[in-house]
Amino acid sequence: MATPDLSELLLPGIDRAKGAPLLRQVYLELRRAILEGALPPGARLPASRALAQRLGVARNTVVAAYEQLLAEGFIEGRVGAGSFVSRDLPQGLEPPPRAPTRPAPLPIAIPNMVQPGEKPFNTGRTSWDEATSRLWRQLTLRRLQAPDPAMLGYGDPRGSAELREAVAHYLGAARAVRCTPDQVVITAGAQQAIDLVCKVVVSPGDPVWIEDPCYPAFRAAMQAAGARLVPVPVDGQGMVVAEGLAASPAARLAYVTPSSQYPLGVVLSMARRMELLSWARRTGSWIVEDDYDSEFRYGSRPLASLQGIDEAGRVIYIGTFSKVLFPGLRLGYAVLPQELLQPFISARVLSDWHPPSLQEGVVTDFLADGHFAQHLRRMRQRYRLCRDTLVEALRDSCSRFLDIDAPDQGLKLLARLRPGWRDTEVSALAERVGVIARPVSPMFMSGRPIQALMLGFSGHEPGALKHAARLLGDSIGRLSPEPPAE
Incomplete structure (x- = not known):
């Protein structure tokens, strides 16, 4: 069986600047060629010295790669004849994907779930x-x-x-x-x-x-x-x-x-x-x-x-x-x-x-x-301050667009948009200026959803909450309200 030019198969995948050992690179490229069928079962591999010269690597590197493939069963040695791709391997081997495949989408949009990050008013954060x-x-x-x-x-x-x-x-x-x-x-x-x-x-x-x-x-x-x-x-x-x-x-x-x-x-x-x-x-x-x-x-x-x-x-x-x-x-x-x-x-x-x-x-x-009870008392005081700071800042910057009430419990507040504004549009515009304002309407499954924003205040400093409230108000102000439904 004719042997393909291994230098053409292997050289594109070998990069001395990678930092990975050359032995590892040669081994992986040889294995890939076998798995993808470029080296089919029964194909003869070139002598280690000849392949080393073509690749510009030490002969010991190729010898060690051959030995690893031999130990794993990818190739077999024949006395006096050289090394060959194992005939025990099936035809049409499927290699693993070289790049991660795109994961299947979750059954609900990611933006409505907890997201990592420190941007105000992201939820799920603590002090x-x-x-x-x-x-x-x-x-x-x-x-x-x-x-x-x-x-x-x-x-x-x-x-x-x-x-x-x-x-x-x-x-x-x-x-x-x-x-x-x-x-x-x-x-x-x-x-x-x-x-x-x-x-x-x-x-x-x-x-x-x-x-x-x-x-x-x-x-x-x-x-x-x-x-x-x-x-x-x-x-x-x-x-x-x-x-x-x-x-x-x-x-x-x-x-x-x-x-x-x-x-x-x-x-x-x-x-x-x-x-x-x-x-x-x-x-x-x-x-x-x-x-x-x-x-x-x-x-x-x-x-x-x-x-x-x-x-x-x-x-x-x-x-x-x-x-x-x-x-x-x-x-x-x-x-x-x-x-x-x-x-x-x-x-x-x-x-x-x-x-x-x-x-x-x-x-x-x-x-x-x-310690837990003491920690809770301190955090209640801190979060109450953050809640009050956010409510005041929103009333100063967003009262034309939002109805804001201070919640009696929890780590977030719900700000309802006045008629004419859509929470998904406001959320997208706010994110462009570094503010996370999670829309509530996508959390509804049936019936008429409310247009509101979920704003977290725990885990954010009061100064950051004030600044984010101003950015949110500016973002909403850039949108033209829709006429109220009849």
């Missing part, structure tokens, strides 16, 4: 004062100086017993959650808990109630799981349970954010809570309570958790340390009814086995030593 920073360093160093032997092996997929006990104690005191440490599973943030719920509870085609508008990441997760989404409207008292009953009375699951509806910020009334729990008890359905930022109330105390008044064990309670500490920690938790506990743990094992042991230890100490 970190010097007191917390100092304590965190001390606790981390303490853990490293006397490491738990368990940290050097694989851990409990539920999370460490000490952290689960601390979380159960905290939730019972702060949110009236009724649970034992055995019902707590530590997760990689709330999103992993949602993903595990999808795997354990939801099958393709199952109807699932979701608030309309809804947290986009939950909506995307349920769509990816193949659930049939049933949008349930939200009014001033939260999810309109009667609408869910009319649309799909035997839904498998309902997702709610009762303490602060995402994104509207309303609280699920006690009457609606009891109606929702009655439905779940009667039908055997499940409720996911996403309690994502209930720690931050600036006026009255929040209602107790929905899980705390669930007598039938139908509520899956989800929380996270991302909002109260920082998102990069990647620690959250789920409180499971006994019926779901073992399947959830099994799914957790298959997902990523167990939480990171060092971070678990530091958070455990932070909770158990009383």
Whole structure:
């Protein structure tokens, strides 16, 4: 079989300026030629000395590349005849793509989900004062100086017993959650808990109630799981349970954010809570309570958790340390009814086995030593200042375009646009000047969406919030309002 000119095949892929060893480059290019069929099974390779001269490399480099290919079975040696591409390889080998393929689009637009970055008014950001920073360093160093032997092996997929006990104690005191440490599973943030719920509870085609508008990441997760989404409207008292009953009375699951509806910020009334729990008890359905930022109330105390008044064990309670500490920690938790506990743990094992042991230890100490409560008090004061600063700045710069109310809870505010402006257009224009103003209308699934902007104030300095409010006002002012609909 004729041997192609290997120098023409290999030289375009060999670059001395790359910094990668020449041996590695020659080996990879030879392997590519075999995988792509340019060197078919049975083809004879040139002598190592001849190929080295053509490539301008040392003969030892080619010899070592041949030896690696021989060891891996790509080529075979024949005594007195030389080296050949192995005849055991199938024809038409498919090489791996040389460049990453474009990922399949998510079922919901990325701009409506949490985005990385420091630009105001991006959401999902937290503050970190010097007191917390100092304590965190001390606790981390303490853990490293006397490491738990368990940290050097694989851990409990539920999370460490000490952290689960601390979380159960905290939730019972702060949110009236009724649970034992055995019902707590530590997760990689709330999103992993949602993903595990999808795997354990939801099958393709199952109807699932979701608030309309809804947290986009939950909506995307349920769509990816193949659930049939049933949008349930939200009014001033939260999810309109009667609408869910009319649309799909035997839904498998309902997702709610009762303490602060995402994104509207309303609280699920006690009457609606009891109606929702009655439905779940009667039908055997499940409720996911996403309690994502209930720690931050600036006026009255929040209602107790929905899980705390669930007598039938139908509520899956989800929380996270991302909002109260920082998102990069990647620690959250789920409180499971006994019926779901073992399947959830099994799914957790298959997902990523167990939480990171060092971070678990530091958070455990932070909770158990009383630092967590002090950190929360300081952050409430800071975020209240940021909220008030943003509200005042928006009223100064944007009152012609926006209706602004100071929220009583949470880490973001909802600014409703006056008639004539569209939130998607305002958001796109604001992003050009370095301001993240997330549009709310795409978070609706049915009915007439409101035109509003979601503006985060946590994790941003007051001066940056003031400047961003002026930029936002200038951006909206450049748009010509549409005439109001008849």
